[in-house]
Amino acid sequence: xxxxxxxKQFLRPRGLRIDPLMRYYFGSNALLSLVVLILITVFLFRExxxxxxQNLRNLRLYRQAGLEYVDIVRARVDxxxxxxxxxxxxxxxxxxxxxxxxxxxxxxxxxxxxxDRFSGEFDKTANDLRSLLSDMTEMASAIKEKxxxxxxxGAVSPDFKxxxxxxxxxxxxxxxxxxxxxRDLEDLLARIPAQPVPGFEPSMEKFKxxxxxxxxxxxxxxxxxxxxxxxxxxxxxxxxxxxxxxxxWITNSFWQDFFGVLPLLCGSxxxxxxxxxxxxxxxxxSAVYVSEFASIHEQRLIKPYIEFIxxxxxxxxxxxxxxxxxxxxxxxxxxSILSWVPGFPISERLNAFxxxxxLAIMAIPTIFTLSEDALNNVPRxxxxxxxxxxxxxxxxxxxxxxxxxxxxxxxAVLLGFGRVIGETMVVLLCxxxxxxxxxxxxxxxxxxxxxxxxxxxxxxxxxxxxRGSIHWRALFMVGILLFFLSLIINYIAQHIVRKxxxxxx
Numbered sequence: 203x204x205x206x207x208x209x210k211q212f213l214r215p216r217g218l219r220i221d222p223l224m225r226y227y228f229g230s231n232a233l234l235s236l237v238v239l240i241l242i243t244v245f246l247f248r249e250x251x252x253x254x255x256q257n258l259r260n261l262r263l264y265r266q267a268g269l270e271y272v273d274i275v276r277a278r279v280d281x282x283x284x285x286x287x288x289x290x291x292x293x294x295x296x297x298x299x300x301x302x303x304x305x306x307x308x309x310x311x312x313x314x315x316x317x318d319r320f321s322g323e324f325d326k327t328a329n330d331l332r333s334l335l336s337d338m339t340e341m342a343s344a345i346k347e348k349x350x351x352x353x354x355x356g357a358v359s360p361d362f363k364x365x366x367x368x369x370x371x372x373x374x375x376x377x378x379x380x381x382x383x384x385r386d387l388e389d390l391l392a393r394i395p396a397q398p399v400p401g402f403e404p405s406m407e408k409f410k411x412x413x414x415x416x417x418x419x420x421x422x423x424x425x426x427x428x429x430x431x432x433x434x435x436x437x438x439x440x441x442x443x444x445x446x447x448x449x450x451w452i453t454n455s456f457w458q459d460f461f462g463v464l465p466l467l468c469g470s471x472x473x474x475x476x477x478x479x480x481x482x483x484x485x486x487x488s489a490v491y492v493s494e495f496a497s498i499h500e501q502r503l504i505k506p507y508i509e510f511i512x513x514x515x516x517x518x519x520x521x522x523x524x525x526x527x528x529x530x531x532x533x534x535x536x537x538s539i540l541s542w543v544p545g546f547p548i549s550e551r552l553n554a555f556x557x558x559x560x561l562a563i564m565a566i567p568t569i570f571t572l573s574e575d576a577l578n579n580v581p582r583x584x585x586x587x588x589x590x591x592x593x594x595x596x597x598x599x600x601x602x603x604x605x606x607x608x609x610x611x612x613x614a615v616l617l618g619f620g621r622v623i624g625e626t627m628v629v630l631l632c633x634x635x636x637x638x639x640x641x642x643x644x645x646x647x648x649x650x651x652x653x654x655x656x657x658x659x660x661x662x663x664x665x666x667x668x669r670g671s672i673h674w675r676a677l678f679m680v681g682i683l684l685f686f687l688s689l690i691i692n693y694i695a696q697h698i699v700r701k702x703x704x705x706x707x
Contacts, residue, residue: 250682253675258441266362267346282328289321316395327386461676469653476558477622485569493577512567520631545647557633565618576610616695626657
């Protein structure tokens, strides 16, 4: 039907031009969104990049005050404590095994009495080293306090070289203490008790190897203490490398604050990989079924319910993970017939796997919707040509439709990855919030360990730190890193989408 001049006059009232009005309305909103995005970016960078000068001063004081020197001894003590905990884990494992065999608790403790005596003697071997560490800590803390007060007031910094004389003078005491500790440990390892408990010997053999490695590490620590120089300058790039590759995130410490993002990054990536390992098969396969195989009635049932998942608040899913999913998964892993699975039974109900399952539920609608759009955008002529050649529906799907829509499916997966890497509430509630790099030597069992994430640490700590402090700026740097990570993911996804559109154009 051809529009007449009268029709155009009716559609466009006198004195009102629709096209410019719509252009101004939507254009101004787009410009406002761009301005807001620029302001957010500028604010992030302004607050975040001040972290590096502060962190550099923090690291320099850490060295000048002798804290770095004392931490060499502290590492030796911490490793000894870790071996003691390993012995306690062996004991608990054997107690649980005896109780599972219906041994009386008193008899179980009695059967492990020699082991308990050995464990107690092992723990006492480091008492002298712990006492020395306590004295060195007091001296280094006093020096740090003087340096910190001088820096805050703008006064002249103390003569660190003179202040460190008593601390460095404790090195001969450390040598004698470490030599005695090594002799005691070697004598103790020669008297490891034999226990009539199945599976006990392999655990103790592993402990003996670890203890032997611990003893062998003393010469290296001693050499490190001898070569330590408090006047050695801290290069500027250490402020960046200690943040990006640091393995410790320690805040509000009386000793020293460390801001290493590596454990948070590992936790975020691990949870995202777990989530995608679950969400990608479910999301893509659901999209394939709804797009190519489901009837109209099935499509009307399946599609709305999958997309409805995205409407569930993340905090509600977090409550579900804390109250039900975590405990249910732990109960399932305690079933005896599943004991062959690596990591079973799990000891922590809140861990990377629990958070990953919940994030998979949140990512499925995104992957499903975008994958279905990609499948539906495959030209109909491709499928008709395949059917004309005698291919079945399954062959057409596997050989024609999926390869043609592969770019779109990959972009859906990447956007799903961006969705889970930026999630906060679920990981804060269900990931366990342990700031440590998972023990990947355990293989697949490492997914059942508690972790912390970049988004979780920001939500947990930002409201409790003083504005402008190094801790405040470190959290903004974590946000900037997350910002760049999300930006890269979205750029790759958009690039794949453009390539997909060109390929089917």
